[in-house]
Amino acid sequence: MIPVFITLGSNLSPEHNLPWAVGLLDDQVGVKAVSRVYRSLPLGPAGEQLDQPEYLNAAVLVEVPGDVPPDLFRFRVLRAIENSMGRIRTADRYAPRPIDLDLALYGDTVLEDEETGLYLPDPEILTRAHIALPLADLAPGYRHPVTGQTLREIAAQFEGAPGIELAALSLHV
Numbered sequence: 001m002i003p004v005f006i007t008l009g010s011n012l013s014p015e016h017n018l019p020w021a022v023g024l025l026d027d028q029v030g031v032k033a034v035s036r037v038y039r040s041l042p043l044g045p046a047g048e049q050l051d052q053p054e055y056l057n058a059a060v061l062v063e064v065p066g067d068v069p070p071d072l073f074r075f076r077v078l079r080a081i082e083n084s085m086g087r088i089r090t091a092d093r094y095a096p097r098p099i100d101l102d103l104a105l106y107g108d109t110v111l112e113d114e115e116t117g118l119y120l121p122d123p124e125i126l127t128r129a130h131i132a133l134p135l136a137d138l139a140p141g142y143r144h145p146v147t148g149q150t151l152r153e154i155a156a157q158f159e160g161a162p163g164i165e166l167a168a169l170s171l172h173v
Helices: 014-029 070-084 129-138 151-156
Strands: 002-010 031-034 038-040 055-064 100-106 111-113 118-120 164-166
Touching (some): 014 055, 014 070, 038 129, 055 129, 070 100, 070 118, 100 118, 100 129, 129 151, 129 164
Antiparallel strands (some): 002 055, 002 100, 031 055, 038 055, 038 164
16 A cells, blocks of 8 residues: 545635545545644745635545555545536636645656646655644654655754744544
8 A cells, every 4th residue: 555645725614625525535435544634825836826715725634545646546536526516627737726626646656747747755745834734733744755854854944934823724544
């Protein structure tokens, strides 16, 4: 079995949609662990604040069989859940959304697939607090397959950063 770290985000009814997404993931693949929930400002491609509702972000750890490739898991499981929850993808990849499910780490897989837009590990682990902090909650000693840093070390650079804080919502499996 391969450990797979999935990040979740929502800024449309997030108090409803995050627990719903965790439940659907648990039904589909069995969630092993859930991070704390973080409230974060909506950010654009260059880190600029966008004029839209704040996000709630979290991460989950699941395990998948070693013969399931990441692109298949992404499209058959994650995108199917997003679609069932009303996610409509548009040309604006930063548009508000009921749910966003992204593969952050897929075991030690390193992948850059421009055709599908799948990059593993997710490059934003190193640059976005709303991704790094929840991942470190799940497995602080897990090593990034490219940099060799632990998730705790990566997250440490974001502790106390403006624009992100723990939210009152708790997620459970």
